[in-house]
Amino acid sequence: MNKEAELLIKLNDLELLMKETEDPGLVEEGLGFKVEKREELLAVRQRIRAAIRPETLSRFDRAWKRYGRALAPVDNGVCCGCFGRLPTAMAQTSYHPGEEAPSCPFCARILYWAPGD
Amino acid sequence: MAKRDAPVRPLKLTEFLRPQHIKLKLRSNSRDGVLEELVNLLPLEPRPRALLLDMLKQREKLGSTSIGKGVAIPHGRSVVVSRLMIACGRADEGVDWDSADGKPVNLFFAIAAPPIEVGNLYHPTLARVVELVRDTAVRKRLLSAADPEAFWQIVEEEGVAG
Numbered sequence: 591m592n593k594e595a596e597l598l599i600k601l602n603d604l605e606l607l608m609k610e611t612e613d614p615g616l617v618e619e620g621l622g623f624k625v626e627k628r629e630e631l632l633a634v635r636q637r638i639r640a641a642i643r644p645e646t647l648s649r650f651d652r653a654w655k656r657y658g659r660a661l662a663p664v665d666n667g668v669c670c671g672c673f674g675r676l677p678t679a680m681a682q683t684s685y686h687p688g689e690e691a692p693s694c695p696f697c698a699r700i701l702y703w704a705p706g707d
Numbered sequence: 708m709a710k711r712d713a714p715v716r717p718l719k720l721t722e723f724l725r726p727q728h729i730k731l732k733l734r735s736n737s738r739d740g741v742l743e744e745l746v747n748l749l750p751l752e753p754r755p756r757a758l759l760l761d762m763l764k765q766r767e768k769l770g771s772t773s774i775g776k777g778v779a780i781p782h783g784r785s786v787v788v789s790r791l792m793i794a795c796g797r798a799d800e801g802v803d804w805d806s807a808d809g810k811p812v813n814l815f816f817a818i819a820a821p822p823i824e825v826g827n828l829y830h831p832t833l834a835r836v837v838e839l840v841r842d843t844a845v846r847k848r849l850l851s852a853a854d855p856e857a858f859w860q861i862v863e864e865e866g867v868a869g
Contacts, residue, residue: 606784
């Protein structure tokens with residue numbers, strides 16, 4: 591997993607966290623959990639976004655807006671976002687440090703390969 | 708023709724918890740240390756584990772996941788997790804978790820879920836854990852369980868909803 595993939599995962603998880611905890615009358619508060627310091631997370635989000643290439647970030651934002659999650663793991667050559675079988679050249683390997691994170695050719699979610707895949 | 712309701716399978720917490728994901732002697736006395744010990748119990752590779760830990764720490768920044776009475780339930784969704792999973796820990800000394808009642812925490816239930824899961828069980832599972840540990844008698848039993856298997860057995864008996 592390269593550095594940009596990790597940043598994208600962190601950003602995706604952070605967006606999920608903020609989404610889960612932003613609605614009024616949300617499940618979290620109803621169960622007794624505190625949700626109070628969103629400013630800190632906004633600052634973390636800004637830091638992560640600043641470290642990702644603008645082109646990748648705009649692909650992330652488009653996918654997030656469309657699907658509510660921007661990343662999809664690859665499992666056995668299949669995009670777990672849309673379950674489309676990836677072209678052989680894409681499906682076999684992960685990408686290397688410095689390379690741009692690829693998008694699924696079918697759903698446009700950004701793909702990532704978990705270690706061991 | 709009368710429409711027949713589909714049978715609803717009760718939610719069982721032990722579907723997501725294994726005895727090997729329970730640690731009754733947590734060593735850390737800090738919040739980050741306990742989170743790390745809990746995440747280390749889950750069957751994940753090192754990098755996804757580190758990313759999950761990061762997410763749980765971010766969640767704590769938002770506000771404590773302690774619900775008082777000596778219990779904390781760190782939780783969240785992450786793309787590094789492919790299915791819902793639970794890890795439990797116990798710290799006899801108690802750990803400061805910024806609880807609303809000011810009490811140190813002895814019992815920990817960490818819950819991790821993927822962004823989307825079949826059956827959408829994340830919130831019901833979270834709610835079931837909260838319900839389970841709000842029961843004083845159950846808490847006492849969990850605090851005195853002799854080993855992870857005994858702890859798991861209590862969750863197996865009590866952690867059913869539906």
